[in-house]
Amino acid sequence: MSNTSINNNEVDIVIAAINSDLEPFMNEWRPVFSQFHLIIVKDPDMNGELHIPEGFNVDVFTKSDIDRVVGSSTSILFSGYSCRYFGYLVSRKKYIISIDDDCIPARDTNGDLVDVVAQHIANLQAPATPFFFNTLYDPYRKGADFVRGYPFSLRSGVTCALSCGLWLNLADYDAPTQALKPEQRNSRYVDAVMTVPVRSLMPVSGINIAFNREVVGPALFPALRLAGEGKLRWETVEDIWSGMCVKVICDHLGLGVKSGIPYVWRRERGDAIESLKKEWEGVKLMEEVVPFFQSVRLPQTAVTAEDCVVEMAKSVKEQLGKVDPMFARAADAMGDWVKLWKSVGSSSPGV
Amino acid sequence: MSNTSINNNEVDIVIAAINSDLEPFMNEWRPVFSQFHLIIVKDPDMNGELHIPEGFNVDVFTKSDIDRVVGSSTSILFSGYSCRYFGYLVSRKKYIISIDDDCIPARDTNGDLVDVVAQHIANLQAPATPFFFNTLYDPYRKGADFVRGYPFSLRSGVTCALSCGLWLNLADYDAPTQALKPEQRNSRYVDAVMTVPVRSLMPVSGINIAFNREVVGPALFPALRLAGEGKLRWETVEDIWSGMCVKVICDHLGLGVKSGIPYVWRRERGDAIESLKKEWEGVKLMEEVVPFFQSVRLPQTAVTAEDCVVEMAKSVKEQLGKVDPMFARAADAMGDWVKLWKSVGSSSPGV
Numbered sequence: 002m003s004n005t006s007i008n009n010n011e012v013d014i015v016i017a018a019i020n021s022d023l024e025p026f027m028n029e030w031r032p033v034f035s036q037f038h039l040i041i042v043k044d045p046d047m048n049g050e051l052h053i054p055e056g057f058n059v060d061v062f063t064k065s066d067i068d069r070v071v072g073s074s075t076s077i078l079f080s081g082y083s084c085r086y087f088g089y090l091v092s093r094k095k096y097i098i099s100i101d102d103d104c105i106p107a108r109d110t111n112g113d114l115v116d117v118v119a120q121h122i123a124n125l126q127a128p129a130t131p132f133f134f135n136t137l138y139d140p141y142r143k144g145a146d147f148v149r150g151y152p153f154s155l156r157s158g159v160t161c162a163l164s165c166g167l168w169l170n171l172a173d174y175d176a177p178t179q180a181l182k183p184e185q186r187n188s189r190y191v192d193a194v195m196t197v198p199v200r201s202l203m204p205v206s207g208i209n210i211a212f213n214r215e216v217v218g219p220a221l222f223p224a225l226r227l228a229g230e231g232k233l234r235w236e237t238v239e240d241i242w243s244g245m246c247v248k249v250i251c252d253h254l255g256l257g258v259k260s261g262i263p264y265v266w267r268r269e270r271g272d273a274i275e276s277l278k279k280e281w282e283g284v285k286l287m288e289e290v291v292p293f294f295q296s297v298r299l300p301q302t303a304v305t306a307e308d309c310v311v312e313m314a315k316s317v318k319e320q321l322g323k324v325d326p327m328f329a330r331a332a333d334a335m336g337d338w339v340k341l342w343k344s345v346g347s348s349s350p351g352v
Numbered sequence: 353m354s355n356t357s358i359n360n361n362e363v364d365i366v367i368a369a370i371n372s373d374l375e376p377f378m379n380e381w382r383p384v385f386s387q388f389h390l391i392i393v394k395d396p397d398m399n400g401e402l403h404i405p406e407g408f409n410v411d412v413f414t415k416s417d418i419d420r421v422v423g424s425s426t427s428i429l430f431s432g433y434s435c436r437y438f439g440y441l442v443s444r445k446k447y448i449i450s451i452d453d454d455c456i457p458a459r460d461t462n463g464d465l466v467d468v469v470a471q472h473i474a475n476l477q478a479p480a481t482p483f484f485f486n487t488l489y490d491p492y493r494k495g496a497d498f499v500r501g502y503p504f505s506l507r508s509g510v511t512c513a514l515s516c517g518l519w520l521n522l523a524d525y526d527a528p529t530q531a532l533k534p535e536q537r538n539s540r541y542v543d544a545v546m547t548v549p550v551r552s553l554m555p556v557s558g559i560n561i562a563f564n565r566e567v568v569g570p571a572l573f574p575a576l577r578l579a580g581e582g583k584l585r586w587e588t589v590e591d592i593w594s595g596m597c598v599k600v601i602c603d604h605l606g607l608g609v610k611s612g613i614p615y616v617w618r619r620e621r622g623d624a625i626e627s628l629k630k631e632w633e634g635v636k637l638m639e640e641v642v643p644f645f646q647s648v649r650l651p652q653t654a655v656t657a658e659d660c661v662v663e664m665a666k667s668v669k670e671q672l673g674k675v676d677p678m679f680a681r682a683a684d685a686m687g688d689w690v691k692l693w694k695s696v697g698s699s700s701p702g703v
Contacts (some may be wrong), residue, residue, distance in 0.1 A: 055499065110461060136611045137523060145538070146523070146525055150531075187496070189544075198551075203484070291422075
């Protein structure tokens with residue numbers, strides 16, 4: 002971490018405001034966030050006034066901004082947890098970090114505050130090693146290296162496009178797990194980050210995430226929306242769906258995805274048992290989705306993230322569209338997202 | 353770990369005696385090893401008398417035992433680090449744990465002695481999850497679970513066949529790395545174990561390893577021997593080669609491989625710079641070997657580890673045999689190993 006040099010002008014922190022009172026959240030994060038530019042997107046479904054404390058470099062976007070920039074000619078919905086993606090769209094920075102507004106900074110095993118920005122940027126700036134597993138985790142970390150038997154030709158690694166952080170206290174479980182084990186809290190701080198190997202799928206959580214916007218920005222989108230989706234994390238799968246897409250796209254483009262540190266401390270909220278009925282839908286969908294993503298292959302002509310999303314959308318429509326109309330809608334949203342990404346990126350000065 | 357119930361009669365601890373004085377080693381391990389049966393195999397190249405302290409349930413095998421059981425009609429050499437494989441051959445237990453004789457017990461972050469046997473057996477007894485990556489590591493561990501988005505159909509997992517432990521202090525680096533960073537010591541205790549995903553290759557180290565002998569025993573063998581191989585770990589690749597084979601075989605048979613805890617504390621020894629000339633050969637070989645193992649596919653008719661080793665040996669001979677005669681010799685040794693495994697297993701009462 003000490004080797005990470007962060008250019009503050011290269012980082013946007015994007016916060017989806019699901020709660021109107023962001024004061025406690027922002028004050029907890031002040032030591033970490035205050036030197037960076039923040040993009041706060043207010044859930045367009047929320048009526049209350051946003052409370053944001055003084056002392057931050059922040060741009061706030063609300064329903065009227067979304068309507069103005071995006072218009073109504075799109076299948077994309079920015080409501081609830083999905084409002085953060087509007088922030089991804091209007092950012093012009095190289096790196097985006099996004100943290101759910103029910104998380105506060107975690108402490109490491111020494112009791113020190115985890116600098117989530119520094120660690121995410123370190124993950125993104127150091128190469129990833131998707132083509133061979135290093136048993137000592139991140140070989141570029143201070144005090145670590147490639148172990149005996151690791152091919153020298155693979156030791157330079159590839160660009161890391163996505164860094165997926167983890168959660169202490171309330172982990173990111175689904176509603177059934179949460180309902181079954183209401184007392185379970187994650188207290189194990191695993192001091193490691195690793196590259197998720199090529200062709201290995203994973204559940205990407207949007208709770209604590211960072212990515213290289215210039216490289217994979219177009220592949221992070223709100224496309225799959227559950228009919229009964231609500232305002233609790235375990236009722237959503239938009240990040241899981243987008244995460245499967247982005248992992249396949251990174252594999253195709255020869256980019257890396259990391260998982261591990263940094264942790265955030267996730268606070269309790271919501272009633273898992275109430276959510277069970279809605280979430281069950283998401284649980285069932287995964288069974289259809291995983292074999293599709295395990296087998297889908299992108300054409301060699303797809304050489305950018307935009308290309309890949311367009312091709313992925315075609316395959317989703319062809320192969321999953323008939324299984325459930327929700328998938329056909331997701332495919333449409335992915336196509337619309339790429340159009341939006343191109344038009345907003347070229348027409349607007351951004352923030 | 354508290355959920356692991358170990359039947360002592362199901363475990364053999366196999367030690368390759370490279371050093372004649374095993375007293376310090378055995379005394380350090382007494383609290384962990386004393387309740388289990390030990391198989392000590394003396395390096396047939398070593399002339400000195402073995403020193404083994406009192407109070408262990410141990411069978412010792414020497415050159416004369418190897419000659420008697422194996423005979424001379426084989427291409428397999430059991431000298432140096434490879435002598436441990438003779439212990440694998442004569443064991444009749446379900447689980448084998450093998451630790452290099454320059455390692456002593458590690459301590460975890462609480463300062464408690466790591467029970468390497470209990471943790472390896474826990475790893476082998478809990479299912480593995482090679483088909484989807486769980487970001488919170490081992491989902492079966494106390495306090496952990498599958499995260500949101502993990503497909504329910506994959507949550508029962510598969511049999512874990514191999515558990516690869518790690519090293520504190522002197523990590524398992526190759527001679528070039530060791531020579532380049534002579535002061536580097538691994539002090540990071542990462543409190544995690546995970547399944548290495550299907551089709552992801554890894555450098556399996558023989559230093560601290562455990563496996564289900566009944567399931568994959570035939571796939572752990574001393575087949576690839578470097579011309580200038582010596583008596584230092586970083587001069588050997590027999591475990592790396594066997595590890596590539598066993599990973600491909602586990603992937604083919606739908607079995608899991610885990611990497612992570614338990615750690616051992618590895619003591620310094622040897623001069624890396626002296627080893628560089630020999631080890632460089634192993635480093636170069638990996639560049640030929642990795643593309644082979646990434647692409648090799650076993651036929652559906654191969655349904656046991658023995659079948660798989662025989663088929664793998666054929667492919668090695670065909671595809672790598674012409675690259676270097678060392679590979680052709682390795683293929684022969686793999687064929688001989690399976691014959692030996694069958695004959696020793698059926699003819700001898702074992703230990």
